Amino acid sequence: MVFSERLSAPSTGSPNLSGTRPFRVIIVGAGVGGLVMSHALTRAKIDHVVLEKGVVAPQWGASISIWANGARILQQLGCWEAIRAACQPLQMLYVRDASGISYSAEPYFDMMTEMNGFEYVTLERRKFLKILQEQHPDPQKIWEGKKVIEVLDTGTNILAKLDDGTVEEGDMLIGCDGVHSTVRELMWRNANVAVPNLITTREKTSLETTYRALVGVAKPILGMGTNDMHWITHWGMSFLILTQPNETFFFVNWKLPQKSTWPSKAKWNEAEAEIAAASVAHLPITDSVVTPNLALGAMCAMESSVVLVNKIKNMVDNLGSEQRPSKDSIRDMLLEFQAERMNRQQEASRASAFLTRLHAYDGFLKWLIMRWIIPTVGQARIAHIMGDFCSRAPRISFLPVDYVRKAAYKWQDEPDHVPAQPENSIMRQKGRLLASEILQPASIFAMGLILYVMSATFFKHYVIPTVVIALPKDELLGETSR
C-alpha cells in the first residue's frame, strides 16, 4: 500500500478543482486492500472513489484463505456470513513427504477455530472479491475500467490521470494496486524529481523474489478430502493443495535459481508455465494417487486498510473549523500509520518466507524442522503461534464485532474479551493445550535428541566411510590386519 504522502512533484499549474468539496480519498485498485478500505471508508462516511483498471473479480487468481484476523474485519463489514456460506471451513492439515506419504495429520484448522473463535476458510478468489463487491454498502463508489497512468501533486490537491483522458481529484491517494504497483513507481519518480536520489535503487530493489509459483483450480481429486489442506514437501519445491467439495486449489512453489528484483516481475509466460507444469505432473501428492504458503498477504492488506481508515476517521473527526485536513496533518497521520504497521508487517513477511523455505527444505536445518521437529511437537504448537499472531490483529475501531464463538486467545484490542476454551475442545481432548504449555522444554529436549541421532547417523554412514575410503590402501589393510 503506497500513499500520496511522499509525492512532492512540482505543481502542475492545474486549476484548483477542489472548490468547497469535502475531504476526498482516491483508492487505486479494487483488489483485497482497496475493497476492504472502501467498505470501511463508506461506513465512516468519508467521501472516496475506487479506480480499478479491469473488473473487480477477474477470472484468474485461484483461491484465497482467510485467517481469524481477516475474518473478524470481514464480520465487522457484514461480509463474513456470505463468505462462510460460500465454502466449507477447512479441517485437517496433512504434511506429506515427496512420495505423498503423510507424516503429520491433525485437525489443525479446528484447533485454529478454537484459538481465535473464527473458522479458517478457503474459497475461490474471484468468488471472494465478488462477495466484497455485492455486499458493498455503496457499490457506486467502485469504478471499473479506470486505469491510473499518472499521479500529480498540485500542492493543494492530488490528481489521478486515467487512461481514458479523465482526471480524478482528491486530498489523498492510496495505491492498493498490488505488488507491482504503478502508484509506487509514479511516487518514486515524483519523489526523485522533487529531491534527486531520495529513492535509491537499493530501496527500489529491496523487495526480492526468491520463489515462483504455479497456481490453478482443478476438479475434486479422490482421496484428498473435501475441506483439507495438504503440504507436500520436496527439496527445492513444494505443493500446497486445498480442497473444497467442488474444486481443488493447487500451488506449486519453486525456488528460483537466482533472486529477481524490481523492475523484473518474475512472471511465467504461457509456454514456461506449460513446461513447469509438465515437469511436476508425474509427482505424487498423496500415497494413494496423484508460496503463498502461509496465506497472509491479503490478511495484511486488510489489516493495513482498516488501520489507515481508523486513522483517517480520527483525523476527520477532529477537524475543528477547517473543512479538510491540512497536508501536514495528512503527512503526520501517514507517518504514524507507517510506524504502527511496520513491525507487524515484517513479522508476517518473515513468517511467510520461513514457511515457504521449510516446505521446500531450503537447507538441512529447515528439512530437520519440517520433517522431524514439527511432527514431533505437533501441529498444536503452530496453532498457538498463529492464534497469538491473529489475536494481536487490528480491527475497525468504530464498528462492533459479534463474537459468536469462544476463543482460547484474548483479542488484544478488546478489554472485555475473556479467553475461554470451548466445551469439548479438540486441544483439550488431545491434551495438546496443556502439553504444549509444558512441552517447551520437552520439545527442546526432543530437538536435541533428534540432532544427536541425526549427527550420529551422519557420522556413521557418511563421515567414517569417507575417512576410510580416503586412507591409502595399504594403511587400510594394515589397519584391518592389526
Ligand SMILES: Cc1cc2nc3c(=O)[nH]c(=O)nc-3n(C[C@H](O)[C@H](O)[C@H](O)COP(=O)(O)OP(=O)(O)OC[C@H]3O[C@@H](n4cnc5c(N)ncnc54)[C@H](O)[C@@H]3O)c2cc1C
Ligand atoms: C496465487 C496467490 C494466492 C494467494 N493466496 C492468499 C491467501 O490465501 N490468503 C492471503 O491472505 N493472501 C494470499 N495471497 C496474497 C494476496 O493475494 C495479496 O497479498 C493481496 O491480494 C494484496 O492485496 P492488494 O489489494 O494490495 O492487491 P491486489 O489484490 O493484487 O489488487 C490490486 C488491484 O489493483 C488493480 N490495479 C493495478 N494497477 C492499476 C492501475 N494502474 N489503475 C487501476 N487499478 C490498478 C488490479 O487490477 C487489482 O485489481 C495470495 C497471492 C497469490 C499470488
